[in-house]
Amino acid sequence: MKAGGRGWLERSGLGLLSPSLLVLLAVFVAPLLFLVPTSLHPYVPGQGIGTRWTLENYTDILGDSFYLTIILRTLALGLIVAATTFVIGYPLAYFLARTRSRLRPWLIILVVFPLLLNLVVRSFGWIVLLANRGLVNDWLIALGVIEEPIKLLFNFTGLLIGLSHIFLPFMVLVLIGAIQNIPRDVENAALTLGASRLEVLTKITLPLSLPGILSGGILVFVLTISALVTPRLLGGPTYQVMSTLIFDEFLKVLNWPRGAAMAFVLTAIVLLLVWASARLAQRLATRR
Amino acid sequence: MSTLEIAHLTKSFGQVLAVDSFSLRVEHGTFVSLLGPSGCGKSTILRMVAGLLEPDSGLIRVGDREVTWLPPNKRKIGLVFQSYALFPHMSVFENVAFGLRRQRLDEAAIGTRVGEALEMVRLSGYERRLPKELSGGQQQRVALARAIAPQPSLLLLDEPLSNLDAKLRDLMRFELRRLQQELAITTVFVTHDQEEALTMSDQICVLSEGRLHQFGTPREIYDHPATPFVAEFFGRSNGFEGRIAALGDHASVSLSDAVALKTAHLPEGAKIGDAVHVTIRQESVTLLDPGASHGDEGIGGTLELVSFAGATAQFLVRVAGGIEFNAETRVSRGHALPDAGSAVRISVAPADVIVTAVK
Amino acid sequence: MTSKPPFKHRLARSLGGLGLPVYAALALAFLQLPVIIVALASLTTRSYLSVPPVGLTLEWYWRVLGDQSYIDAILYSLGLAVVTTTISLVFGTAAAYALVRRKVPGSEAISAALMAPLVFPAVVIAVALLQYYTLVGVRGTFGALAVAHVLITLPYVVRSVLASIAGADPALEEAARTLGADAWTAFMKTTLPLIRPGLVAGAIFSFIVSFDNVPVSIFLVSVRQTTLPIKIFTAVEHGIDPGIAAISTLLIITTGLVLFLAERWVGFHRFA
Numbered sequence: 001m002k003a004g005g006r007g008w009l010e011r012s013g014l015g016l017l018s019p020s021l022l023v024l025l026a027v028f029v030a031p032l033l034f035l036v037p038t039s040l041h042p043y044v045p046g047q048g049i050g051t052r053w054t055l056e057n058y059t060d061i062l063g064d065s066f067y068l069t070i071i072l073r074t075l076a077l078g079l080i081v082a083a084t085t086f087v088i089g090y091p092l093a094y095f096l097a098r099t100r101s102r103l104r105p106w107l108i109i110l111v112v113f114p115l116l117l118n119l120v121v122r123s124f125g126w127i128v129l130l131a132n133r134g135l136v137n138d139w140l141i142a143l144g145v146i147e148e149p150i151k152l153l154f155n156f157t158g159l160l161i162g163l164s165h166i167f168l169p170f171m172v173l174v175l176i177g178a179i180q181n182i183p184r185d186v187e188n189a190a191l192t193l194g195a196s197r198l199e200v201l202t203k204i205t206l207p208l209s210l211p212g213i214l215s216g217g218i219l220v221f222v223l224t225i226s227a228l229v230t231p232r233l234l235g236g237p238t239y240q241v242m243s244t245l246i247f248d249e250f251l252k253v254l255n256w257p258r259g260a261a262m263a264f265v266l267t268a269i270v271l272l273l274v275w276a277s278a279r280l281a282q283r284l285a286t287r288r
Numbered sequence: 289m290s291t292l293e294i295a296h297l298t299k300s301f302g303q304v305l306a307v308d309s310f311s312l313r314v315e316h317g318t319f320v321s322l323l324g325p326s327g328c329g330k331s332t333i334l335r336m337v338a339g340l341l342e343p344d345s346g347l348i349r350v351g352d353r354e355v356t357w358l359p360p361n362k363r364k365i366g367l368v369f370q371s372y373a374l375f376p377h378m379s380v381f382e383n384v385a386f387g388l389r390r391q392r393l394d395e396a397a398i399g400t401r402v403g404e405a406l407e408m409v410r411l412s413g414y415e416r417r418l419p420k421e422l423s424g425g426q427q428q429r430v431a432l433a434r435a436i437a438p439q440p441s442l443l444l445l446d447e448p449l450s451n452l453d454a455k456l457r458d459l460m461r462f463e464l465r466r467l468q469q470e471l472a473i474t475t476v477f478v479t480h481d482q483e484e485a486l487t488m489s490d491q492i493c494v495l496s497e498g499r500l501h502q503f504g505t506p507r508e509i510y511d512h513p514a515t516p517f518v519a520e521f522f523g524r525s526n527g528f529e530g531r532i533a534a535l536g537d538h539a540s541v542s543l544s545d546a547v548a549l550k551t552a553h554l555p556e557g558a559k560i561g562d563a564v565h566v567t568i569r570q571e572s573v574t575l576l577d578p579g580a581s582h583g584d585e586g587i588g589g590t591l592e593l594v595s596f597a598g599a600t601a602q603f604l605v606r607v608a609g610g611i612e613f614n615a616e617t618r619v620s621r622g623h624a625l626p627d628a629g630s631a632v633r634i635s636v637a638p639a640d641v642i643v644t645a646v647k
Numbered sequence: 648m649t650s651k652p653p654f655k656h657r658l659a660r661s662l663g664g665l666g667l668p669v670y671a672a673l674a675l676a677f678l679q680l681p682v683i684i685v686a687l688a689s690l691t692t693r694s695y696l697s698v699p700p701v702g703l704t705l706e707w708y709w710r711v712l713g714d715q716s717y718i719d720a721i722l723y724s725l726g727l728a729v730v731t732t733t734i735s736l737v738f739g740t741a742a743a744y745a746l747v748r749r750k751v752p753g754s755e756a757i758s759a760a761l762m763a764p765l766v767f768p769a770v771v772i773a774v775a776l777l778q779y780y781t782l783v784g785v786r787g788t789f790g791a792l793a794v795a796h797v798l799i800t801l802p803y804v805v806r807s808v809l810a811s812i813a814g815a816d817p818a819l820e821e822a823a824r825t826l827g828a829d830a831w832t833a834f835m836k837t838t839l840p841l842i843r844p845g846l847v848a849g850a851i852f853s854f855i856v857s858f859d860n861v862p863v864s865i866f867l868v869s870v871r872q873t874t875l876p877i878k879i880f881t882a883v884e885h886g887i888d889p890g891i892a893a894i895s896t897l898l899i900i901t902t903g904l905v906l907f908l909a910e911r912w913v914g915f916h917r918f919a
Contacts, residue, residue, distance in 0.1 A: 013744075013745030013746065013748070013749025013750070013751040013754075014745075014751065015745075016741040016742065016744055016745035016749070017741070017742050017745045017746070017751065017757065019737075019738040019741060019742075020738045020739065020741070020742040020761060020801060020805075021742075021757070021760075023738065023794065023797055023798055023801065024760060024761065024763075024798070024801075026794070027776060027779075027794050027795055027797075027798045028763070028764060028767075028772065028798055030779065031772075031775035031776050031778065031779035032771075032772075032775045034775070034778060034779050034782065035774065035775040035778055035779075038778060088674060088677075089674075091667060091670050091671070091674070092670070092671050092674040092675070094667070095667045095668065095670070095671035096671065099668075099671075105910060105914065105916045106910070106916075107671070107675065108916040108919060109906055109907075109910050109915065109916050110675045110678065110679065111675070111678060111919070112906065112915070112916065112919045113678075113679070113682075113902070113903060113906055114678045114679065114681075114682065115919075116852075116855050116859075116902055116906060117682065117859075117898070117899060117902050118859040118876055118879075118895070118898050118902070119859065119861060119876075120859075120861060120876050120879045120880045120883065120895075121681075121682075121685060121879070121895040121898055121899060122681050122682070123883070124681075124685060124879070124883050124887065124891060124892075124895055125680070125681020125682060125684045125685045125895075126681050127883065127887060128681075128684050128685065128688055128887065128892075129680070129681065129684055135684065165677070165678070165680075165681070168678060169678065173919050183371060183373060185369045185371055185373035186373045186374075186375060186376075188338075188340050188360070188367075188369070188373065189367070189369060189373040189374075189375070189434075190375070190386065191339075191340070191359070191360040191361050192338055192339070192340070192360045192361070192363070192365060192366070192367045192435075193361075193386050193387035193390060193434070193435075193438060194361045194362075194364070194387055194390035194391060194438065195361055195386070195390050196361055199390070203386075204375060207377050208376065208377055219766070222766055222768075225768075226768035226769060226770060226771075228769065228770045228861070228862040229861045229862060229880065232884075233880070233883055233884070243768065243770040243862075246770050246771070246774060247770065247865075250774050250777060250866065251865075251866065256774075256778065259774060260774065260778075263768075263770070263771040263774050263775070264771075266768050266770075266771060267767070267768060267771050270766065270767070270768055274766055357653060357656045
């Protein structure tokens with residue numbers, strides 16, 4: 001029977017899958033399960049995690065205006081960054097999807113390059129640009145647009161600019177795929193039927209790239225609300241979002257129970273969105 | 289009245305000359321095919337007429353309006369794409385209504401016109417379906433209805449039948465032709481299928497490598513091809529280099545010192561000794577009955593290959609000087625075929641010896 | 648009879664046709680903006696950041712490269728990325744192969760699970776691992792960090808290999824088997840060469856993701872030994888100077904070079 005067992009492992013592919021699945025179980029599923037009870041115990045200052053079972057970590061977060069502000073700020077940031085990357089990214093993606101230029105692969109590499117470049121380095125570039133005595137303020141003052149430097153760092157504006165830049169490549173790559181799936185002749189057909197370029201865009205191209213817009217938007221939203229490095233560097237220690245708060249609870253305040261609860265709130269939002277987008281994509285797919 | 293007039297249309301892609309000073313005049317209400325192998329420039333011409341491609345130079349006129357440099361949405365030309373290019377997110381009704389909405393018609397008029405167009409292609413009752421819920425043939429008819437609904441002055445068809453299976457293709461040929469005649473709409477049809485072009489067109493325009501080879505009725509093109517290319521494009525044929533051997537009533541061409549054929553037509557202005565191209569369709573080559581005596585009628589040779597293909601059989605006959613003829617004949621049931629290696633005689637009627645000038 | 652495009656038409660056409668390419672060029676430039684700024688800032692002779700640089704010097708590069716703590720961090724990051732990529736490549740390729748070529752029960756759920764670390768908030772994975780590693784007692788060890796990196800790089804390898812394995816005809820392996828090759832030889836001689844572009848792309852993704860990672864590593868590194876991006880991260884938090892710009896520029900050049908070679912070698916843009 002041993003040979004039969006090995007044969008089954010081999011045929012079903014589970015033998016080949018098992019190393020990856022073991023990694024997944026050992027350092028993904030198990031740690032998350034162990035974190036659940038942590039979020040259900042109280043934090044006792046000076047001692048660490050108490051033994052009592054409680055929901056107060058969750059009720060504290062969802063009932064306290066300090067935390068609620070941060071959660072809402074994070075979600076607003078996700079929404080606005082997703083919208084911004086869509087608006088900036090769509091024309092670029094359209095160009096890259098439709099161009100017949102021989103340079104096209106290299107232009108796409110120019111989109112991928114910032115994506116693969118170290119996050120810290122990119123955020124650092126934005127600090128240089130957005131600081132009070134940074135380039136953007138220098139230029140604006142030199143051009144006479146403003147007289148005093150405006151605050152572009154450690155606030156919503158700074159995070160919005162930095163995160164939009166950092167997640168723009170994701171949006172563009174998803175959109176390129178979606179637009180490439182629309183046959184050129186479908187747009188041409190609309191043109192020969194008398195539609196203007198604008199009508200082709202609003203009645204044909206945009207509706208047909210809707211699945212891509214949705215998945216790109218959800219991807220950027222999820223990445224934005226989970227981002228840690230850029231918000232910490234551009235927002236500083238005081239302008240917090242959910243992930244920087246989790247970071248501080250675990251490494252600075254050492255209130256692990258509250259950090260764990262916050263982590264699960266963030267996870268719940270992300271999973272809800274991913275699930276909803278999958279459902280939506282399915283609906284769109286069956287409609288077509 | 290909408291004629292289509294194309295003059296000296298030229299287009300190149302990089303170093304490749306795709307269309308070379310092409311001129312054509314399509315009379316009102318006629319059905320003209322652009323016929324040629326893939327890459328002959330026929331689709332490029334169609335796209336330039338539709339405005340989807342810009343020519344390098346030349347002139348395109350529809351009726352008395354020059355449209356050469358107009359964008360496609362200002363041309364009022366209906367185009368049926370090879371891929372149909374239906375709008376996948378819109379119902380059949382909305383697909384057909386698309387062009388009408390661009391003309392800012394009111395809702396009632398749109399409803400009537402869509403209904404008429406769908407009835408014409410026999411798809412009434414399918415208004416609320418989505419394109420993906422239709423068969424290939426039905427999609428094709430929606431594409432047609434969508435193109436004719438705005439009542440364009442010109443209808444362009446880009447290989448619309450090539451994605452259908454053989455049976456449906458035959459049916460759609462007649463449907464298309466019927467529709468075109470009902471509407472009396474000037475139509476340009478692009479195809480690489482000779483049979484399609486022959487059965488459907490008032491006139492055919494044969495193209496190769498971006499150049500016009502011949503423009504005429506199907507009968508003219510088939511019976512009197514103007515160039516070697518046109519002669520060999522139709523059917524399976526034998527092609528030979530030859531010289532004119534005699535003129536007048538006894539006109540003949542020699543294929544070699546030993547082989548000469550009588551012909552009914554010579555190119556205009558032909559002189560004895562001119563190099564010509566000789567085309568003989570395979571079905572025009574007759575294998576004479578070996579039992580009867582023929583004297584020196586026909587040409588003697590050896591049967592090299594025999595292959596039985598059901599209703600027909602193919603023969604390869606080698607005659608004097610090593611010249612080879614391919615022949616195709618109908619096979620009568622129960623009738624024995626000659627054996628390979630046997631001596632045979634072949635003949636070709638003078639009317640079937642097609643002689644074209646070599647440039 | 649013939650007509651050349653009228654001048655008005657040519658003008659309108661070339662201006663109208665220019666809008667999108669010009670926009671695309673600007674957007675692509677915007678994407679490279681911080682990169683250019685950082686590179687420029689690294690060349691200044693001043694002790695604070697100034698763009699455009701005041702004078703030109705490579706002094707900051709020598710200073711950073713002469714700093715043993717930076718060298719240690721670079722070596723640590725390189726070691727981590729190499730170990731991570733090797734393991735990920737083997738595990739991920741086997742998994743992708745099984746998903747495509749074997750009848751895996753619940754294969755859709757399994758591939759979704761393998762991709763999960765890609766969208767799951769990294770910071771949540773990190774804090775869960777922080778607690779878990781503390782409990783198990785391996786927090787701060789190289790091995791523990793490497794396994795965590797394998798988890799976050801696996802999706803990239805699986806995705807790239809899946810993309811190229813779908814295009815390799817399974818009949819080739821069967822043909823090799825009928826010619827007497829054992830299963831392993833058949834795979835190595837037929838499928839492996841065909842999926843090489845996917846392997847290269849997956850390896851590059853994996854290496855870069857591991858080398859650059861901050862959000863997971865920062866919770867798991869020991870106090871004594873840190874990775875390069877974390878060292879830069881901490882340095883930026885304490886205040887920016889041209890030295891950070893210099894080390895960042897080195898990273899920019901390396902990443903750019905790797906990407907350039909990858910595009911020339913396997914057409915990397917197809918895997919993005």
